[in-house]
Amino acid sequence: MSEYQYYEFQAIDRPLDNAAQDALRAISSRARITATSFSNHYEWGDLKGDPCKFMENWFDLHLYVANWGTQRLMLRMPARLVKCGDIDGIIREVDCVRVWNSGDNLVVDIQRDEEGADDWDDGSGRLAGLAPLRNDVLSGDLRLFYLLWLSAVQDEYVPDEDVEPLPGIAPLTGPLEAFADFFYIDRDLVAAAAEVGANDGAISRDDLQTSLATIPDHEKTKLLLRVVDGDPYVGVELRGRLRDKAQAPATRRTAGILRMRALKIREARERADAERRETERRRQVAEAEKARRVRLKALKQRGANVWREIEDGIERRNPAGYDQAMALLSDLQALAEEEGSQDDFSSRVRAIRARHEKKSKFIERLNKLGRGDGERTD
Structure with missing residues (x-):
């Protein structure tokens, strides 16, 4: 196969109406189109449309994979729920991400090129593992953007003396690991960053109950009315409030310290891998010798x-x-x-x-x- 491209879009907050689906069908007769998704792959040719316009008009998530090494993830979110200032402070050194406003929404476009990647896959099934990151960002969890900053550390765009934008990213979640894997972010750097974290984003049931009890009754009524009206953002908005209250100051590390720690983690991992390989080699040698002894004994009897x-x-x-x-x-x-x-x-x-x-x-x-x-x- 000389060329392969995979496109997938998902609508999370609002299903596509018939007019939207007809408009998409006019763009692609081969694509799989449902009320919540659009997906297609191309071995010759390309999508007859602009993914950015797809996101602005219809979708909340987009994933793109090309077999020459391009990986892309886009997220559309209500701008009122996203802390743009905090995001800008994290990604100022990152050139693989673009953020812009489209109406009431904010669109985040992440694209990296990794030529010669030896573990390339066709992209199908990838978006499901990354989708929870959108809700994480809406609730104030910005560790996705820390990982983008870490990719700039990996690419040597960040000076050693620069301080990490968040006090670590522990504990790593499945979607964060999937994000780092999708964009080929060095796993040893990720492990170094994940050794500490100011707050794991979780809150106990008792603390949750205490925090909710402090919300004034008139505000609780408004929140409940929004739930009744089907507002999908009440939960993430509340989680964002609780996360802000739970944040605690923590010492932050420099890019140089993270690089040195990643090197030590890599060396320890490679030593462990070598020890496992040697243990396996010895096991195979012992098994081969045991089998040889059995063969020679049988041979002698024959x-x-x-x-x-x-x-x-x-x-x-x-x-x-x-x-x-x-x-x-x-x-x-x-x-x-x-x-x-x-x-x-x-x-x-x-x-x-x-x-x-x-x-x-x-x-x-x-x-x-x-x-x-x-x-x-x-």
Whole structure:
């Protein structure tokens, strides 16, 4: 496949009406279009429309993947629920993200190019794992943007002395891990950043009850009316309030400290990986030796029948027969070395060589047997 592009859009807050679906169908006759989604892939050609306009007019989420290494994620959110000033402070060093207002909404457009990525996939199913990040941002969790800042640290766009925009990102959630993986953000840098966090964004049931009890009755009534009217943002708005109250000051690290810590994490991970590989190698060697001992014991019990099996394999005059004969000869050679009967073994092999000298393919294999027949040629 010379070219592959995958587009997926999702409508979260408001389903598409018939007019919107008809407009999308006029753009693409092949796409899968529902009341809440649009998806299509292209092996030749491209989407006949502007994804930015799709987002401004119809959708809340967009994911794009191209097999040449481009990854893109877009989010549309009500501007009144997003702290633009806080976001701008985090992403000022990041050139892979663009933010703009469209009516009452804010659109966040993230795009990174990772040429030569060896774990590329077709993008299907990816958006479902990233979708919860939108609600996180709406409730005041800006760790998604910290990860974008971390990508700039990875790309050496951030000086060592610059301080991290948030006091860590612990604990990592599944959607945050999926985001870092999707945009190829260095996992050791992510691990370093996730070693600390000012607040995990969670609140106990008791604290939740206490905080909700402090809301004035008239405001509670307004919130309940919004719930009755189907406002989808009441929950995220309340979580944002509680998150703001729970925030605590914390010491922040510099980009240089994060880079050094990531290096130590990488070295420890590579040592652990090497130890696991060595443990596995030793296990395989032990299992192979155990299997070899079993084979040699059985071989010894079979006696002269083994030499007849070797002759039968040779006479089949095909690769499988030759391989069978050579496997038996190799085991017999090992047995002869253990029992001190190399002379008898070498004599038998020389006789086999003489009887089958015209079978060139077999003789090639026999030459690779190693010392034992006294006539190996290299």
